[in-house]
Amino acid sequence: MASSLPNNPSLDRLKADARRLQRGVTAGDQGAVDVVKRCHPKPSIVLADSTSRFALHDAQLTVARSYGFSGWPALVHYLRIAAGLTVDPSAVDEDALDKADRFCALSALRYDDDDAPPRWQAAADLLADDPTLVDRHVWAAAAASDVVALQRHLTADPALARREGGPFGWVPLLHLTYSRASLGRTQVDVLEAAATLLDAGADPNAGYLWCGMSTPFTALTGVFGEGEQGPRRQPRHPNDQALATLLLERGAHPEDQQTLYNRMFRPGNDHLELLFAYGLGRVEPGPWHRRLGEAMETTDQMWARQVGWAAAHGFADRLTLLGAHGVDVSGVTVVERSVPEDPNERDADGVTALHHAAREGDVARIRLLLDAGADPSITDGRFGTTPLGWAEHAYQSEAADLLRPVTP
Structure with missing residues (x-):
């Protein structure tokens, strides 16, 4: 099942959580006992004499299962893998970057509260003031979708196509697919730049773990864009369909869970139609599933989320599309979108x-x-x-x- 770890999880912090839970149970703290009852597979046994002894391994098992893992070893295994894949774009001090790295950082859709058009315009202004930025390194050339500069970098060192670097430690393909700088590139320019990287060995399934979250943000995720902050603050790539098609043709795995999440909030199914055309729902687990294992959402969980959101928000056409591709939508009731009886009614957050x-x-x-x-x-x-x-x-x-x- 999908993990529910906090952002930027640390093994030391989770170990401390387990020791805190152990102390709480032995002290008779009801909140700690309730966590064990809810998450431990055999609560009645481990709590039978808990005031005199509650083993640390039982506390660790409880903590691991509370975050969606089968046990403590699985949690530790994930954290060790995630350590080399985690990026927190918000942690980068942009003021301390050189101009080429700053251009990359400002260009990128980062999925934090700073995502907004003024940042991408600032990136475009930076490049306009100094067009040689794309010659500084391959990551700037990729963020600019500059075919000529990319070819120069890759001719000098083809291995750069898969090398991590720039302000976020991304491979160049991620800088290309997450870039939102308005540089006047045509679709032909963008596709040629992406193909140049792929021809040189770039991985079409490249990605990273945003703040350690177990759903990878892949190159496809960057292309399809959108998310919780809406289509203006987190827009799709201007050439999303053509660029996604290129990546899928070159081997990108169509079950891209972060894409499905980011694009579920609003009507429109073009992302699903394209992913279904390339095998979504019919293919074996991809490289990220094999790498992260149980930390990722299962396919059934992924579809349950999609069906639930579509039904609750009146996306009847999406449910029809899902059903046509074998997703179980039986018994689902679509909530018709209408004006509330009280148009000023507030939800739990006081929002109308x-x-x-x-x-x-x-x-x-x-x-x-x-x-x-x-x-x-x-x-x-x-x-x-x-x-x-x-x-x-x-x-x-x-x-x-x-x-x-x-x-x-």
């Missing part, structure tokens, strides 16, 4: 339907909600912000233009 529509840039739904009496001055319970603030934060300019005149 108008906030959500503003963040998604759903102009038609914003109009429906306003016509139904939604109050644009209501602030949410998470950030104390109006729907207009949500639209502006998500760079949904059309939604912001609609809400601005009616927001006090």
